[in-house]
Amino acid sequence: xxxxxxxxxxxxxxxxxxxxxxxxxxxxxxxxxxxxxxxxxxxxxxxxxxxxxxxxxxxxxxxxxxxxxxxxxxxxxxxxxxxxxxxxxxxxxxxxxxxxxxxxxxxxxxxxxxxxxxxxxxxxxxxxxxxxxxxxxxxxxxxxxxxxxxxxxxxxxxxxxxxxxxxxxxxxxxxxxxxxxxxxxxxxxxxxxxxxxxxxxxxxxxxxxxxxxxxxxxxxxxxxxxxxxxxxxxxxxxxxxxxxxxxxxxxxxxxxxxxxxxxxxxxxxxxxxxxxxxxxxxxxxxxxxxxxxxxxxxxxxxxxxxxxxxxxxxxxxxxxxxxxxxxxxxxxxxxxxxxxxxxxxxxxxxxxxxxxxxxxxxxxxxxxxxxxxxxxxxxxxxxxxxxxxxxxxxxxxxxxxxxxxxx
Ligand SMILES: Nc1ncnc2c1ncn2[C@@H]1O[C@H](COP(=O)(O)OP(=O)(O)O)[C@@H](O)[C@H]1O
Ligand SMILES: [Mg+2]
Numbered sequence: 001x002x003x004x005x006x007x008x009x010x011x012x013x014x015x016x017x018x019x020x021x022x023x024x025x026x027x028x029x030x031x032x033x034x035x036x037x038x039x040x041x042x043x044x045x046x047x048x049x050x051x052x053x054x055x056x057x058x059x060x061x062x063x064x065x066x067x068x069x070x071x072x073x074x075x076x077x078x079x080x081x082x083x084x085x086x087x088x089x090x091x092x093x094x095x096x097x098x099x100x101x102x103x104x105x106x107x108x109x110x111x112x113x114x115x116x117x118x119x120x121x122x123x124x125x126x127x128x129x130x131x132x133x134x135x136x137x138x139x140x141x142x143x144x145x146x147x148x149x150x151x152x153x154x155x156x157x158x159x160x161x162x163x164x165x166x167x168x169x170x171x172x173x174x175x176x177x178x179x180x181x182x183x184x185x186x187x188x189x190x191x192x193x194x195x196x197x198x199x200x201x202x203x204x205x206x207x208x209x210x211x212x213x214x215x216x217x218x219x220x221x222x223x224x225x226x227x228x229x230x231x232x233x234x235x236x237x238x239x240x241x242x243x244x245x246x247x248x249x250x251x252x253x254x255x256x257x258x259x260x261x262x263x264x265x266x267x268x269x270x271x272x273x274x275x276x277x278x279x280x281x282x283x284x285x286x287x288x289x290x291x292x293x294x295x296x297x298x299x300x301x302x303x304x305x306x307x308x309x310x311x312x313x314x315x316x317x318x319x320x321x322x323x324x325x326x327x328x329x330x331x332x333x334x335x336x337x338x339x340x341x342x343x344x345x346x347x348x349x350x351x352x353x354x355x356x357x358x359x360x361x362x363x364x365x366x367x368x369x370x371x372x373x374x375x376x377x378x379x380x381x382x383x384x385x386x387x388x389x390x391x392x393x394x395x396x397x398x399x400x401x402x403x404x405x406x407x
Contacts, residue, residue: 002142005033009149019157023055023150027125030146031058034139036127037107041115041150042067042074043123051078051124059128064103072101073112074124081121083113083143085135109133113143115150122154183352190353191246194239201239205232234359241363244300245352251294251374255398258289258330259323265302266321269310277316285323289330290398293375301371304364305334305391311357312338312389330397335390340383349381 008029012022023041031039038058042051049069056063067074076099077084086096087109094102096110104110107128115123125147135143208228215222266280273280309319317337324331341349341356348354350369355362372379377395384390 002033002138005029005142006145006149009146013149013153013156019153020054022153024057026146026150027055027057030125030143031127034127034135034143035133036109036111036129038063038128040103040126040128041123042126043154044078044121054123059130062103062105062107062128064101072103073099073110074126075099077112077114077124078121081114081116083111083140085109085111087132091130104128106130111135111143113147115147115154117151117155122151125150179351187246187352190242194242194246197235198239198243201232201235205229205236208232238361238363241361241367245363245367245370251297253292253294255290256293256295256298258291258293258332258395259284261293261295261298262302262321262323262332264295265299265306268303269306272310273319276310276313278310278313279316279318281318281320283320283322285325287325289323289325291330291375291395292398293395297371298375301368301393302332302334304368305393308364309334309336309338309389312336312340314338317388325397328397329394332393332395333390334393335388337388340385340387340389343383343385346381346383350379 009026012025027039027041031037036058038056038060040053040057040063041055043054044050045052051067051069051072051074053063053065064072069075069078073084073086073096076097086104088096088104088107091106091108094100094105096104103126107130109129109132111125111127113125113127114121115125125143127143208225212222212225212229215225262284263282266282270280272278306319313319313336318335320333320335322331322333322335324333345356350365351362352366353362369379372393372395375395377393380392380394382390382392
């Protein structure tokens with residue numbers, strides 16, 4: 001009566017195999033039960049609007065692997081959302097009702113049934129027989145139930161895959177959260193240490209400078225003291241970076257011309273670029289760009305990216321700085337030809353203390369990120385390993401420039 005077939009198909013739902021394997025079994029069982037020579041199951045692919053073959057059973061002739069959304073009998077079933085049953089008097093025929101389908105060649109009876117629910121089509125079951133068959137009401141009902149069960153399998157599979165993706169994301173987030181907690185603790189610890197170290201360091205630096213002034217340049221001690229002064233300056237820079245990163249100073253926002261801030265930042269590096277054979281290309285926007293910014297802070301954010309770019313181009317290169325307006329955003333693009341960074345490391349570059357440079361603090365980019373975020377902006381990075389990196393800072397335009405649409 002067909003119950004056995006349905007029972008076997010239902011058993012497959014607990015079957016721990018791929019969807020394709022389950023479909024192969026369903027195709028075989030359905031063709032057998034309903035007396036067809038061939039059963040093909042097609043899945044509807046929403047991304048590229050095609051029906052693709054998922055499983056075949058029985059006769060292999062005239063099996064089409066894929067139908068476009070306007071091709072073959074599948075397209076008729078897609079449009080009408082109901083079972084199509086046709087009899088092909090001449091098996092050499094590939095036309096039915098002006099629809100061309102090479103899949104029907106060599107068969108006299110063809111039944112195509114939709115795999116669907118109330119709102120979506122998920123595919124079709126395509127049955128073919130070399131003889132003339134008529135599908136009795138009972139068999140039609142069985143076919144409908146089979147289609148329903150296939151729809152259930154497909155939906156479960158979609159949900160399962162979605163769940164798996166969410167689970168992976170959740171795991172990643174959990175790992176990142178663990179990392180963030182560690183970084184926060186590390187940040188607090190470094191802030192405390194930086195505060196403790198700063199004052200004694202300033203007095204060591206001050207005293208050493210005074211001593212240096214007292215010594216004659218020819219005395220052997222002069223070199224020692226000079227070294228102390230130099231190292232203290234380096235340490236002071238690190239301490240300032242840490243304090244800058246950890247403290248939350250209030251920003252003073254005013255309407256500023258973006259190009260002037262960028263120009264000011266580049267100016268500070270022109271000399272060093274010249275000395276290092278780095279060509280500086282400025283491609284500033286034709287139209288003025290106005291942003292609400294703390295100019296001093298924004299300059300620091302840009303400085304950090306420019307310094308990194310220069311450091312990456314030891315043997316020379318090109319530093320391109322472009323500004324432009326797009327929609328509600330002001331953009332600054334800073335591009336270098338320093339070879340970029342290994343792809344597996346790119347995810348770390350904004351993490352505090354991540355550095356691949358000898359003597360680096362790993363605080364330049366975190367500081368930049370923090371400043372840009374406090375300006376309600378974003379930073380995007382395009383890393384072309386072997387070529388270079390492009391950092392793009394996006395900042396909201398002032399109200400007047402964005403037509404009052406500022407976020
Ligand atoms: N333009 C760049 N080219 C290649 N690598 C870069 C570039 N900018 C940043 N990086 C990578 O990001 C890391 C972190 O940068 P940053 O936070 O400024 O710290 P630091 O410069 O002290 O290392 C660098 O050590 C480097 O590995
Ligand atoms: Mg840096």
